[in-house]
Amino acid sequence: MGLTGAVVSLAIAGWLIWLLPGPHLAAVLGIGPVDGVMTISRCYEATDAQGYHDGTDCQGMYTPRAAGEPRREITLDKPAEMHRPGSSVEVRMVRGRGHEPSGDALGTWVTVTGLILGPFLALSLSFRASAREGTWSHSGDYVLVLIVAELASLVLGFLVGFLAWIVIALFG
DSSP states (O other), rough: HHHHHHHHHHHHHHHHHHHHTHHHHHHTTSSSOOOEEEEEEEEEEEEEESEEEEEEEEEEEEEETTTTOOOOOEEESSOOOOTTOOOOEEEEETTTTOOOOHHHHHHHHHHHHHHHHHHHHHHHHHHHHHHHHOOOOOTHHHHHHHHHHHHHHHHHHHHHHHHHHHHHHHHO
């Protein structure tokens, strides 16, 4: 039962990652074909739902590469730089928003992935220990694993974003 719980826990984590941050990660990593071109009309400092600074976003007209799709106005999430109005940017679309390779966006989506994975990893380790010991593990060590995993995802997101920002700055 414990090993099954561990596998199911990790499978659920994988499914959630594939469903939620996975498409965004692929888009900011530049995986897959470009969906279209966006002509920037303005870039601005974005805020989240609580009003806190959330990086930069750009607005503009999106022209899809696929024939028959209409042009429309979209938002480019966390671009690699503050684009000038009138400049064109190749974008990959995820859930109606544009993405380009960007250190800030990559750091954000790596962090979200880690925050999803952390609780399921702690739960999976707890299930595995229960299977090994033949009884439910009540050890507080798995709460510590959860806390460390969540903190590690924040640090990893920052480091990955920073390194990506450097690579993009150097190699475009």
